[in-house]
Amino acid sequence: VGKEPVDQEEHPRTPPVRTPQGLPEVPVQWLDDEQQRAWQALMIMHARLNAALAAQLAADSDLSLADYVVLVDLTNRAEGAARVHDLARRLGWERSRVSHHIARMATRGLVRKERCASDKRGSFVVVTDAGRRAIEAAAPGHVRAVRKYVVDVLTDEQLAAVADASGRVVEAIDRSDQADGGGEF
Amino acid sequence: VGKEPVDQEEHPRTPPVRTPQGLPEVPVQWLDDEQQRAWQALMIMHARLNAALAAQLAADSDLSLADYVVLVDLTNRAEGAARVHDLARRLGWERSRVSHHIARMATRGLVRKERCASDKRGSFVVVTDAGRRAIEAAAPGHVRAVRKYVVDVLTDEQLAAVADASGRVVEAIDRSDQADGGGEF
DNA sequence: TAAGATTGAGGCATCAATCTTA
DNA sequence: TAAGATTGATGCCTCAATCTTA
Numbered sequence: 245v246g247k248e249p250v251d252q253e254e255h256p257r258t259p260p261v262r263t264p265q266g267l268p269e270v271p272v273q274w275l276d277d278e279q280q281r282a283w284q285a286l287m288i289m290h291a292r293l294n295a296a297l298a299a300q301l302a303a304d305s306d307l308s309l310a311d312y313v314v315l316v317d318l319t320n321r322a323e324g325a326a327r328v329h330d331l332a333r334r335l336g337w338e339r340s341r342v343s344h345h346i347a348r349m350a351t352r353g354l355v356r357k358e359r360c361a362s363d364k365r366g367s368f369v370v371v372t373d374a375g376r377r378a379i380e381a382a383a384p385g386h387v388r389a390v391r392k393y394v395v396d397v398l399t400d401e402q403l404a405a406v407a408d409a410s411g412r413v414v415e416a417i418d419r420s421d422q423a424d425g426g427g428e429f
Numbered sequence: 430v431g432k433e434p435v436d437q438e439e440h441p442r443t444p445p446v447r448t449p450q451g452l453p454e455v456p457v458q459w460l461d462d463e464q465q466r467a468w469q470a471l472m473i474m475h476a477r478l479n480a481a482l483a484a485q486l487a488a489d490s491d492l493s494l495a496d497y498v499v500l501v502d503l504t505n506r507a508e509g510a511a512r513v514h515d516l517a518r519r520l521g522w523e524r525s526r527v528s529h530h531i532a533r534m535a536t537r538g539l540v541r542k543e544r545c546a547s548d549k550r551g552s553f554v555v556v557t558d559a560g561r562r563a564i565e566a567a568a569p570g571h572v573r574a575v576r577k578y579v580v581d582v583l584t585d586e587q588l589a590a591v592a593d594a595s596g597r598v599v600e601a602i603d604r605s606d607q608a609d610g611g612g613e614f
Numbered sequence: 615t616a617a618g619a620t621t622g623a624g625g626c627a628t629c630a631a632t633c634t635t636a
Numbered sequence: 637t638a639a640g641a642t643t644g645a646t647g648c649c650t651c652a653a654t655c656t657t658a
Contacts, residue, residue: 272569279580282592286579289595290475291521296602302650310626329640336476341627343642348625365635365640384457394471395464397601398594405590407467409583410474416582417481487628495648514618526649528620533647550618550657 300389305382315379318371325370490567500564503556510555
């Protein structure tokens with residue numbers, strides 16, 4: 245469960261300067277020290293927070309982080325049900341990931357699959373009573389962890405700054421994806 | 430490679446209020462709208478950025494993100510070598526994860542394992558010439574992606590704010606881990 | 615006994631291929 | 637042909653058990 249402190253060096257201080265074989269010599273703009281520091285801090289936070297939240301859920305419930313977000317999404321729907329496709333879109337997952345994950349959750353009785361009547365290609369994922377009980381039992385501990393690790397250790401201004409920065413990063417990725425996914429570099 | 434935009438709802442607007450069976454009734458402080466918004470934004474950024482960086486490396490090199498950080502760490506060492514234990518600590522990985530990952534990288538010729546002479550329990554991981562070529566070929570594209578998605582879309586102030594906030598979060602997790610890993614909630 | 619490291623089992627994520635219905 | 641969804645293969649990550657040396 246516990247992870248040791250990290251003093252990782254994610255990127256070279258003196259980055260390698262050779263360019264890939266045969267490609268036209270595109271000059272690379274490396275990161276300066278401040279940028280390097282910020283980037284490392286973000287990546288480390290990323291890894292540690294994920295591990296900490298996953299560990300809390302594993303210790304205090306029978307749900308993984310992935311189970312948790314699926315159940316939250318389903319229980320937020322009026323019907324407690326969602327199409328696989330919509331679930332994938334809202335969660336930002338691949339459809340096949342949803343399919344595999346739902347199959348596993350179904351064997352544990354947390355959800356159940358139903359054929360869609362209007363569009364016979366589709367299926368519904370429905371949260372079961374056991375699924376509802378599981379998420380209701382897990383939610384308080386999870387929220388406490390989110391507070392303990394993030395919300396309660398940052399000022400309102402810091403939290404807002406993180407939200408804004410996150411939004412910008414996601415926009416940049418969206419732009420890149422839209423530029424056909426072949427926009428590349 | 431491309432992911433669609435996400436309008437995910439990570440947490441309940443009206444969170445479930447039941448507490449786990451049998452436990453003493455600890456009141457739960459749920460998140461307000463601003464906190465909810467910030468938390469969602471962070472989680473979404475988290476997922477999308479990881480996917481985008483992994484996709485770039487997958488498209489432009491034969492390295493995964495995990496391969497990349499291992500090779501960066503090794504090539505930053507004077508000897509191009511590191512003990513498994515130190516690698517695990519610096520990367521924040523479990524030792525068994527390092528062991529498995531190194532084994533896979535070794536079969537691809539990126540690294541090689543060597544017994545440690547002074548402490549016969551230990552082993553060294555050594556980067557090979559092929560490993561050096563691979564990281565040097567992959568680095569420019571990776572750095573361009575980091576700039577494109579993060580460094581170049583944030584102001585210096587935003588980047589600094591993210592770094593500070595990340596540091597605080599990691600400190601909070603460290604504190605929690607130190608409080609024996611059984612400190613819990 | 616404990617520390618460094620490896621192994622095997624099992625859950626998880628991605629990719630490509632496939633199946634069914636529109 | 638294309639969209640919704642599933643499947644199988646493969647690689648990745650965690651946990652618990654194990655092996656070797658200190």
